[in-house]
Amino acid sequence: MSLGNVSNLGRVLDSGSFAVTVEIGPPRGPDIEALKRKINLLKGVADAYNVTDNQTAVVRMSSIAASKIILDAGLEPVMQMTCRDRNRIALQSDLIGASALGIRNCLCLSGDHQSAGASGKLKGHAGSKNVFDIDSIQLVSVLKGLRDDAKQESGDAVTHPTPFLIGAAWTPLAPPVSFRTIRLAKKINAGADFIQTQAVYDITKFKEAVARARDMGLTDRAAILPGIIVPRSAMMLEYMHKNVPGVDVPEAIIKRMAAAPKENRVAIGIDIAVELIARVIEIPGIRGVHVQAIEAEEVLPEVIKRAGLLPRP
Amino acid sequence: MAWGNQRHMAQEKQTTCKDPRLLVLYCPRCLASPLDDNELVRALEGQGCFLQPLPCSSKVKVSHLMKLLNESADGIEILACRDQECRFLTGSVRAQGRVALARELLSHAGLEHERIGITFLSSLNKGHFADFLQAKIEGLKKLGVNPAKTSY
Amino acid sequence: MIFGEQKPIEALIEKIAGHKKILIAGCATCVAECAAGGEEEVETLAPLLSMALRKKGIEISIETCVIEKQCEYEFLEEIAEKILHVDAVLSLACGIGVQALAERFKNTPVYPAVNTAALTIREQEGVWATRCVACGDCVLGETFGICPVSRCSKSLLNGPCGGTRSSGKCEISEELDCAWGLIIDRAESCGKTETLITVNKPKNWSTSSHGGPKRKERKDLKP
Numbered sequence: 001m002s003l004g005n006v007s008n009l010g011r012v013l014d015s016g017s018f019a020v021t022v023e024i025g026p027p028r029g030p031d032i033e034a035l036k037r038k039i040n041l042l043k044g045v046a047d048a049y050n051v052t053d054n055q056t057a058v059v060r061m062s063s064i065a066a067s068k069i070i071l072d073a074g075l076e077p078v079m080q081m082t083c084r085d086r087n088r089i090a091l092q093s094d095l096i097g098a099s100a101l102g103i104r105n106c107l108c109l110s111g112d113h114q115s116a117g118a119s120g121k122l123k124g125h126a127g128s129k130n131v132f133d134i135d136s137i138q139l140v141s142v143l144k145g146l147r148d149d150a151k152q153e154s155g156d157a158v159t160h161p162t163p164f165l166i167g168a169a170w171t172p173l174a175p176p177v178s179f180r181t182i183r184l185a186k187k188i189n190a191g192a193d194f195i196q197t198q199a200v201y202d203i204t205k206f207k208e209a210v211a212r213a214r215d216m217g218l219t220d221r222a223a224i225l226p227g228i229i230v231p232r233s234a235m236m237l238e239y240m241h242k243n244v245p246g247v248d249v250p251e252a253i254i255k256r257m258a259a260a261p262k263e264n265r266v267a268i269g270i271d272i273a274v275e276l277i278a279r280v281i282e283i284p285g286i287r288g289v290h291v292q293a294i295e296a297e298e299v300l301p302e303v304i305k306r307a308g309l310l311p312r313p
Numbered sequence: 314m315a316w317g318n319q320r321h322m323a324q325e326k327q328t329t330c331k332d333p334r335l336l337v338l339y340c341p342r343c344l345a346s347p348l349d350d351n352e353l354v355r356a357l358e359g360q361g362c363f364l365q366p367l368p369c370s371s372k373v374k375v376s377h378l379m380k381l382l383n384e385s386a387d388g389i390e391i392l393a394c395r396d397q398e399c400r401f402l403t404g405s406v407r408a409q410g411r412v413a414l415a416r417e418l419l420s421h422a423g424l425e426h427e428r429i430g431i432t433f434l435s436s437l438n439k440g441h442f443a444d445f446l447q448a449k450i451e452g453l454k455k456l457g458v459n460p461a462k463t464s465y
Numbered sequence: 466m467i468f469g470e471q472k473p474i475e476a477l478i479e480k481i482a483g484h485k486k487i488l489i490a491g492c493a494t495c496v497a498e499c500a501a502g503g504e505e506e507v508e509t510l511a512p513l514l515s516m517a518l519r520k521k522g523i524e525i526s527i528e529t530c531v532i533e534k535q536c537e538y539e540f541l542e543e544i545a546e547k548i549l550h551v552d553a554v555l556s557l558a559c560g561i562g563v564q565a566l567a568e569r570f571k572n573t574p575v576y577p578a579v580n581t582a583a584l585t586i587r588e589q590e591g592v593w594a595t596r597c598v599a600c601g602d603c604v605l606g607e608t609f610g611i612c613p614v615s616r617c618s619k620s621l622l623n624g625p626c627g628g629t630r631s632s633g634k635c636e637i638s639e640e641l642d643c644a645w646g647l648i649i650d651r652a653e654s655c656g657k658t659e660t661l662i663t664v665n666k667p668k669n670w671s672t673s674s675h676g677g678p679k680r681k682e683r684k685d686l687k688p
Contacts, residue, residue: 083619084619088667110626113619113636115637130619132620135621135623136621137623138622142667174629174631175630175631175646176633176646178649179625179645179658182624182662183625186623186624186664189662198627245627245630374505376505376506376512379508379509379511379513379516380508380512383512383513383515384512421475422478422514423517424517424520460519461515461519462516
């Protein structure tokens with residue numbers, strides 16, 4: 001199946017243009033207005049918008065519902081779907097439902113463990129029962145089966161195939177680093193069309209990881225979109241470096257953020273993000289970026305504009 | 314004086330009418346010389362302090378401590394060698410772990426964990442030994458008789 | 466072995482407070498190994514409960530026993546006489562032992578004093594860690610002898626998630642190894658990493674507890 005026929009993101013990737021995705025986190029309540037504010041802020045800056053699925057195991061509006069709201073506003077969602085909360089029956093049912101609603105991109109994730117609870121900031125539901133019936137790679141293959149063969153995981157038929165552009169995540173710098181390329185290969189072998197990565201700050205290490213993927217022919221078979229998180233403060237960078245698996249922040253970047261006077265912090269953060277994008281664009285095999293600004297989405301249009309990625313095709 | 318307070322005092326009087334019994338379980342190697350001073354032993358017993366040697370402090374089990382407190386002891390003090398000086402290498406460490414568990418269990422059961430203690434000693438001579446125990450007896454007197462024991 | 470740990474003493478007091486005469490029944494097998502319900506624990510709990518209740522003004526008679534294997538009916542016969550004279554049993558066995566008692570002695574209330582927690586190995590003195598979840602379809606042959614079903618907090622079958630800490634530990638606890646990290650290490654030392662590129666299909670969970678309770682028969686062993 002040609003990617004271009006599936007979704008706008010597929011069309012952009014298929015045409016050889018450099019793709020841009022950003023993230024829209026669903027609200028912690030049925031607050032359509034909150035979503036609309038983000039939609040209005042970010043309209044036109046990306047080819048598709050990732051809608052997270054109860055990330056860090058915090059209850060939010062479902063990614064399907066939020067994706068549909070975004071879709072109705074004229075934006076294309078990348079519906080994220082984790083294996084934590086649904087077994088293969090519920091996953092496939094939701095995928096068919098999402099497909100019927102017109103959702104065309106899905107990012108397959110294992111999901112944060114339910115003990116995460118927003119990294120301890122909220123109570124969360126640490127006492128809940130998890131599912132993990134299938135894992136993220138198996139979810140990729142389930143999507144491929146539904147799309148290409150109109151078959152469920154068990155082999156039973158679905159009446160119509162579900163046209164999804166299939167996404168998967170990659171954390172190239174989490175240990176064991178030697179295995180991360182193999183895990184990427186498994187995701188692509190299972191059927192992933194595009195890959196969004198964990199936040200990249202250490203360009204040298206990331207370049208090496210992409211080179212390993214390129215050597216295995218993986219960059220030709222799936223579009224890799226490195227994650228860029230706009231830094232807000234040195235503290236945030238230090239926190240991510242220490243606590244977020246697979247995120248290595250070079251000291252020079254932390255120092256630069258630390259040296260910025262308070263009133264310039266936002267601007268320096270934007271500078272850093274723009275520079276990071278410029279450097280990943282140069283890496284052979286990279287076909288887009290996934291840009292995030294945690295709880296500060298208002299900076300995204302400027303970051304993407306200054307990176308020379310506007311207007312979107 | 315409010316009635317509540319009077320009642321409290323009456324209760325207190327009742328529980329302190331008899332001196333509490335302190336049981337000392339000790340590793341003989343903590344002491345500089347064998348405890349062969351009958352006079353000292355008798356004097357201590359007169360104050361409700363009873364001495365019992367163990368082959369090693371690690372011979373104390375949590376079940377023993379509970380049994381003793383349940384039957385007749387008001388306080389138990391274990392005397393163990395200092396960490397690096399245990400003849401059996403890890404004896405003191407084990408005793409310490411068990412005392413910690415016993416105290417935790419007592420607390421959770423709503424009982425006074427202070428009734429069980431452990432002290433690490435090194436070659437304590439007779440004079441210091443008597444002083445040390447005197448202080449322990451005084452401490453236990455403040456805590457009073459164990460209200461949960463069966464025999465007085 | 467089966468690993469269990471004692472319930473909080475307050476919870477036990479609450480359960481037995483209404484009875485006059487109870488039997489505390491330990492088990493000399495798994496729960497004795499993990500110091501939750503063997504002789505030492507029985508002989509600790511009995512006086513402790515007596516004291517706690519006495520302090521509340523409740524006198525209760527407590528008898529004790531330790532059954533060699535509380536999970537087998539044959540071993541329960543030795544307490545058949547004793548149980549006639551008590552009005553409740555506090556069992557320090559695993560959940561299987563508690564149920565064996567309840568099945569054998571239909572008229573006596575049985576309360577668990579232990580939470581049965583996991584199938585573990587004793588990694589070192591005082592440390593137990595999960596090694597199995599009895600999934601009913603062993604994958605150890607494909608995972609170099611390390612079980613991802615029980616030891617990966619997400620039971621992943623295709624490699625480590627992105628949550629592995631820089632220390633190589635699991636996303637949910639610094640105390641837990643990443644099971645896939647261990648599998649990969651062992652695959653590397655066996656020179657067989659290439660086998661890990663195979664995409665493992667979704668697991669058939671019907672052989673596990675998800676397929677319903679088990680009742681397995683062996684005709685050759687049945688009378």
